[in-house]
Amino acid sequence: MTGHLLIYILVSIFVTISYTPPKINVHYIAPGIAPNSSALASHPLGPFWNLRLEDSALWNQLQHAWDRQHNPILRGNTTGLMRKPRAKLESEVEVECLSDCMSHKCTLPRMQDLNSLPEKMISFIRSMHCREYPLLINQPGMCRRQNSSFGLDTPMLLMAVKSQVGNFENRQAIRETWGRSGLVRGESIKKGGLVHTVFLLGRQDSSTGPHPDLNNLLNLENQKYGDILQWDFRDTFFNLTLKDLLFWHWLQQYCPTAIFVFKGDDDVFVRTDALLDYLNKQLEEQNLLRARTNETSMNLFVGDVINNAMPNREPSTKYYIPERFYKGGYPPYAGGGGVVYSGSLALRLKEVSQRVRLFPIDDVYLGMCLHRLGLAPSHHAGFLTFDLPETDRGNPCAYRSVLLVHRRSPKEMLTLCHRK
Numbered sequence: 001m002t003g004h005l006l007i008y009i010l011v012s013i014f015v016t017i018s019y020t021p022p023k024i025n026v027h028y029i030a031p032g033i034a035p036n037s038s039a040l041a042s043h044p045l046g047p048f049w050n051l052r053l054e055d056s057a058l059w060n061q062l063q064h065a066w067d068r069q070h071n072p073i074l075r076g077n078t079t080g081l082m083r084k085p086r087a088k089l090e091s092e093v094e095v096e097c098l099s100d101c102m103s104h105k106c107t108l109p110r111m112q113d114l115n116s117l118p119e120k121m122i123s124f125i126r127s128m129h130c131r132e133y134p135l136l137i138n139q140p141g142m143c144r145r146q147n148s149s150f151g152l153d154t155p156m157l158l159m160a161v162k163s164q165v166g167n168f169e170n171r172q173a174i175r176e177t178w179g180r181s182g183l184v185r186g187e188s189i190k191k192g193g194l195v196h197t198v199f200l201l202g203r204q205d206s207s208t209g210p211h212p213d214l215n216n217l218l219n220l221e222n223q224k225y226g227d228i229l230q231w232d233f234r235d236t237f238f239n240l241t242l243k244d245l246l247f248w249h250w251l252q253q254y255c256p257t258a259i260f261v262f263k264g265d266d267d268v269f270v271r272t273d274a275l276l277d278y279l280n281k282q283l284e285e286q287n288l289l290r291a292r293t294n295e296t297s298m299n300l301f302v303g304d305v306i307n308n309a310m311p312n313r314e315p316s317t318k319y320y321i322p323e324r325f326y327k328g329g330y331p332p333y334a335g336g337g338g339v340v341y342s343g344s345l346a347l348r349l350k351e352v353s354q355r356v357r358l359f360p361i362d363d364v365y366l367g368m369c370l371h372r373l374g375l376a377p378s379h380h381a382g383f384l385t386f387d388l389p390e391t392d393r394g395n396p397c398a399y400r401s402v403l404l405v406h407r408r409s410p411k412e413m414l415t416l417c418h419r420k
Helices: 002-018 058-070 119-125 168-176 215-225 237-254 272-293 343-355 362-372 410-419
Strands: 092-096 105-109 135-137 157-162 182-184 193-203 228-234 260-265 268-270 301-303 338-342 404-406
Touching: 119 237, 135 215, 157 237, 157 272, 168 193, 168 215, 168 410, 182 272, 193 237, 193 272, 215 228, 228 237, 237 260, 237 343, 237 362, 260 268, 260 343, 268 410, 338 343, 343 362
Parallel strands: 157 193, 157 260, 193 228
Antiparallel strands: 092 105, 135 228, 182 193, 260 338, 268 404, 301 338
16 A cells, blocks of 8 residues: 555656646737827737846847836836936946937946947947937938829839948949939839939048048039938948938938838849839739728838848957847848838838837848837848859849849949840
């Protein structure tokens, strides 16, 4: 009898230890302050938005602070109440924040050996709180001019090209080839659309050494073409994210009805007519969906998608992200060169970006904002941001299935255009 009892006890202990409760996937959607409120962040989706605080990574600490601030469950009902300024935590330190829009002190989590980081990272950290910069050159009437002559009241495609002050040759080649503004026909169908191209610039980066003053040439270029947007911030690699934020703000104010937006670099080649074919097809499918479901928002975001990417920890590369600044993997994002998204999604990206801390790599930051919306970019094989195979680059037939290829010089852009 004692032996049977001992066996029963051992079996019971084994079953208890080995039992694993069933995994229940629950996604909580915070109700917010008001019914159907979309102004507040929902519970984060997926593993990228990690709720566990990384004490040793600056960006993670800053983002988690915003997550708590915008979380309606933690905030409670604040209707009709003025929120008090958040007191500085003991773990935070006040530093001199270098930026062109303000010279105030700003508060950052305490970070050991800040000055041991690369200079470009230190500069980014000291200005990452700043999101508003004055416009030096504006085009307030771009999306209204000449539309009446085409019988159209909105651009089908607004092409926003990231450029730099000295890249005159690139911009001119784009104007003469794939970025020509006006009514553009599709490749395989007669239907095309109205295209406008605008170039996004900061000011010359004086920290990289003395540069000739090109402002007079830039002003003459703008007087002739009227397609330059320039803001008063240093045009560096880590500041490319600012061009997205500032462009979205400009888009909302001056061109909110643009149906689609292309955002890319000034060293790519785009088959604009083929792209318009693709976008017209997407628009037709969206109209059919709207007729069946009353779905009004269009969440199109396509490019060359990179999944399961990790930060580059090699200090010698321009993509270097120190572990002290950011820990974790990257969300799915569309890699450099160019992407296309709907105009309505661009306005939603602008709004959600107010709850996502700036990140020094613009492509990754777009992926972060998309993830915050609960969306992911769609991969399209026609976006060749890593170029064609070397043996096919001189073959015109190899470009028939391409929408975008990276990288091409101004001379190569003109050659490709004449071969079509």
